[in-house]
């Protein structure tokens with residue numbers, strides 16, 4: 001890989017490839033005007049836990065509620081967060097998927113049971129995916145933000161959607177179990193902890209599963225913890241999240257996906 005490609009994301013990292021501690025990426029999903037208040041609370045609590053850089057998954061027009069970039073308050077808040085070390089990531093466009101009449105059983109499971117009709121990029125055409133991602137990128141950049149990544153709602157990104165993201169000059173994407181560098185073409189296995197809180201049984205199952213997953217990830221080079229704004233409203237879920245982050249913080253370096261991918265490029269080129 002060329003030096004230019006290695007340093008495209010973060011020039012500082014090109015000098016610091018080897019000998020680092022394992023990483024922790026905490027991502028906050030569904031950042032939007034509608035979730036602004038819980039997002040502020042979550043970032044405050046994370047800061048107290050020693051997490052002062054996160055990947056913020058920002059929705060350009062959450063549930064068609066209006067363009068994010070028209071909201072000056074949230075834009076200046078995001079710019080401050082970027083300046084403080086957080087990363088803005090484009091997270092879908094509308095974060096909703098209309099029901100299609102031609103759905104298979106698998107489609108129905110993935111878009112209605114696995115996710116609550118949020119899988120916007122699950123089967124979007126290339127052209128529409130390209131239009132939405134490029135519009136979001138232009139809007140964010142015009143607002144003074146610096147998005148490098150695109151992450152589909154519920155991580156449901158079709159092959160066509162991924163191709164569109166790459167053609168929109170997006171540097172990386174993530175799925176539930178991997179991080180993919182779209183420039184270098186490398187995929188890194190790393191399953192994310194994430195909670196489903198829609199019902200009591202989902203919360204119980206999430207608590208049990210994430211405790212197991214956390215133990216399994218003990219020696220993984222990258223630990224991913226994905227938080228949704230609603231998580232902080234469920235005491236047991238939030239307690240587990242903060243406990244696991246505190247434990248991970250003892251031997252892991254908090255970073256963003258953008259910086260992690262940049263570092264992985266350096267390592268891959270050596």
Ligand SMILES: [Zn+2]
Nearest residue numbers: 029030153154
């Ligand atoms: Zn989302």
